[in-house]
Amino acid sequence: EAGVAQSPRYKIIEKRQSVAFWCNPISGHATLYWYQQILGQGPKLLIQFQNNGVVDDSQLPKDRFSAERLKGVDSTLKIQPAKLEDSAVYLCASSLDLSYNEQFFGPGTRLTVL
Amino acid sequence: GDSVTQMEGPVTLSEEAFLTINCTYTATGYPSLFWYVQYPGEGLQLLLKATKADDKGSNKGFEATYRKETTSFHLEKGSVQVSDSAVYFCALSEVNSNYQLIWGAGTKLIIKP
Secondary structure, rough: OOOOEEEEEEEOOOOOEEEEEEOOOOOOOEEEEEEOOOOOOOEEEEEEEEEEEEOOOOOOOOEEEEEEEEEEEEEEEEOOOOOHHHHHEEEEEEEEOOOOOEEEEEEEEEEOOO | OOOEEEEOOEEEEEOOOOEEEEEEOOOOOOEEEEEEEEEEOOOOOEEEEEEOOEEEEOOOEEEOOOOOOOOOOOOOOOOOOHHHHEEEEEEEEHHHHHHOOOOOOOEEEEEEE
């Protein structure tokens, strides 16, 4: 079974530029999560999707971050414009369904904002 | 709200030593408990889990027992190896929080040969 795929693995941009991350969850997984993990900290949930609907985006900085999962499968997370403090690893995870609480993580995208 | 507290690191041990990483939690309902591991440069992997009181999760020689009376889920391993060097995260999930994972801050484990 293929795992959660993410791309790119690494990205370096300058502040005020835009960046987008892509995630392909495990086939058949209805729930998809985006996390931000700052070095030395635990993951922070940014947004949770159930199929193509948003369950929770309360911690997503909506003035600069956006995410979509239009067909209920792949998802993209965008930052526009990026700030220095956005430097982090962005993790995508998926689970079979909302009440199936085991999450499977992708390898993450390491973003460096200069 | 729900929270997870785990011991601060780094924890440095010699190979073959006994490992304990403490984890305690607060929750409004009846959570499931998890240990995730993050090896250097890799994503998070589920190490083990327990879904109800007195359950013991185990994997790769690691164990943790869900203790409702002490609200704890301590991670243990009898004999650690250099390859166990990683960051370990304790987490919980329950219906009252939409089954979102509530994470501890992580404990970095360093095993010296």
